[in-house]
Amino acid sequence: MTIMLDDQLPNRVAVIGAGSWGTAIAHTLAKKNMEVTLWARNESIVNEINQSKCNSKYLPNCLLHPNIHATTSLQETVDGSPYVFLVVPSAAMPQIVASLQSFAYSPMTIVHAIKGFIQPNEDRVSLYLQKKLAVNEQQIAVIGGPSHAEEVVRSMPTTLVVSSPSKNTAHKLQDMLMSNYLRVYTNPDWIGIEIAGALKNIIALSVGMAVGLGFGDNAKAAIMTRGLAEIARLGIAMGASPLTFSGLAGVGDLIATCISEHSRNFRTGRLLGQGMTLKQAVEAQGMVVEGVRATEACLRLASQYHIEMPITEAVAAVLFEGKQPKQVVSLLMDRDKTTEMEEWVLSSENTSWRFV
Numbered sequence: 001m002t003i004m005l006d007d008q009l010p011n012r013v014a015v016i017g018a019g020s021w022g023t024a025i026a027h028t029l030a031k032k033n034m035e036v037t038l039w040a041r042n043e044s045i046v047n048e049i050n051q052s053k054c055n056s057k058y059l060p061n062c063l064l065h066p067n068i069h070a071t072t073s074l075q076e077t078v079d080g081s082p083y084v085f086l087v088v089p090s091a092a093m094p095q096i097v098a099s100l101q102s103f104a105y106s107p108m109t110i111v112h113a114i115k116g117f118i119q120p121n122e123d124r125v126s127l128y129l130q131k132k133l134a135v136n137e138q139q140i141a142v143i144g145g146p147s148h149a150e151e152v153v154r155s156m157p158t159t160l161v162v163s164s165p166s167k168n169t170a171h172k173l174q175d176m177l178m179s180n181y182l183r184v185y186t187n188p189d190w191i192g193i194e195i196a197g198a199l200k201n202i203i204a205l206s207v208g209m210a211v212g213l214g215f216g217d218n219a220k221a222a223i224m225t226r227g228l229a230e231i232a233r234l235g236i237a238m239g240a241s242p243l244t245f246s247g248l249a250g251v252g253d254l255i256a257t258c259i260s261e262h263s264r265n266f267r268t269g270r271l272l273g274q275g276m277t278l279k280q281a282v283e284a285q286g287m288v289v290e291g292v293r294a295t296e297a298c299l300r301l302a303s304q305y306h307i308e309m310p311i312t313e314a315v316a317a318v319l320f321e322g323k324q325p326k327q328v329v330s331l332l333m334d335r336d337k338t339t340e341m342e343e344w345v346l347s348s349e350n351t352s353w354r355f356v
């Protein structure tokens, strides 16, 4: 394996967000000999990380690398760091960005690992960063792919995908993150990676509901497959490459999220299927459930781009219209008959295999 030598990696990096994924990314970078400053908004989490090398709320029973120093000061976190990893829930972004603006932060490279859109305009995170910070697209990168923090922090084999309009940045990130248990691919389609990462959470909610209702593997496979079809339809309309949806950020992350006990989205859906209210099911996680906000954002995007998204609509009916998961099954099963190939007809110039 050709991996960049330690002296070619930055000495210092910053990670904003000490939840599960921010902490796991900080640990990963620290293990590659980088000094990591990790921002948490909560003083008790900062103290626990600095004193006991633990983040017991988000990653219980994990010993974190000593190269991690936590702080509640955002300015201290980013000062002198050429790479800033942004790993907070999408809902926290306006607040974080406003704080960065308050000390006229001018970043070198921002790498985000956020799987959601920024409301009220349903911006992709990279677009939001360009609008709000003094940063051009060459200075932004995104991390996607099937990656539960709980497994990464335990050095369990995992793949990620990184993307940036700057090829150098993508390759640098690949070197910064890659190790004998973490294999990192590059992919030039950062639009597709952002969209796939946000939308798979909606499908995981839906698979969770099906499991909560007692349905079987046929239903899970159907929702994942047709879910991927609707993710790809919207993604392609928004400028993504169709190929990304068959890659790690697409089908890879969809599988990891829809089948895993680690997934907060899957577990929330399952509790909804078992009869809990949305509030109860989300509170039971104690962590972010990005799929709820993504459903709202996705419905607006689907309407803007004139894309049919029946599974997302069914999830929205449960989340926001008080419908029971059992009631929306017929919304999906009783629709007009159709062809499986319709998205390709929409997306391809190749007419040789169309049913026309």
Ligand SMILES: NC(=O)c1ccc[n+]([C@@H]2O[C@H](COP(=O)([O-])OP(=O)(O)OC[C@H]3O[C@@H](n4cnc5c(N)ncnc54)[C@H](O)[C@@H]3O)[C@@H](O)[C@H]2O)c1
Residues within 6 Å of the ligand: 017, 018, 019, 020, 021, 022, 023, 040, 041, 042, 058, 087, 088, 089, 090, 091, 092, 095, 096, 113, 114, 115, 116, 147, 148, 149, 150, 286, 287, 288, 290
């Ligand atoms: N957990 C994973 O395995 C994983 C993997 C890949 C991507 N992600 C994505 O990473 C992002 C962060 O998720 P996470 O799993 O680390 O979340 P989490 O729920 O584990 O932690 C969220 C962190 O953000 C903080 N936070 C919440 N609201 C905030 C606010 N308004 N301002 C500042 N901080 C706030 C919380 O205190 C907490 O430290 C999400 O978009 C998620 O989809 C998560």
Ligand SMILES: O=P(O)(O)OC[C@H](O)CO
Residues within 6 Å of the ligand: 115, 145, 146, 147, 148, 201, 204, 253, 256, 257, 262, 263, 264, 265, 266, 288, 289, 290
């Ligand atoms: O726990 P979830 O549902 O937010 O999913 C975590 C990651 O995105 C899986 O790749």
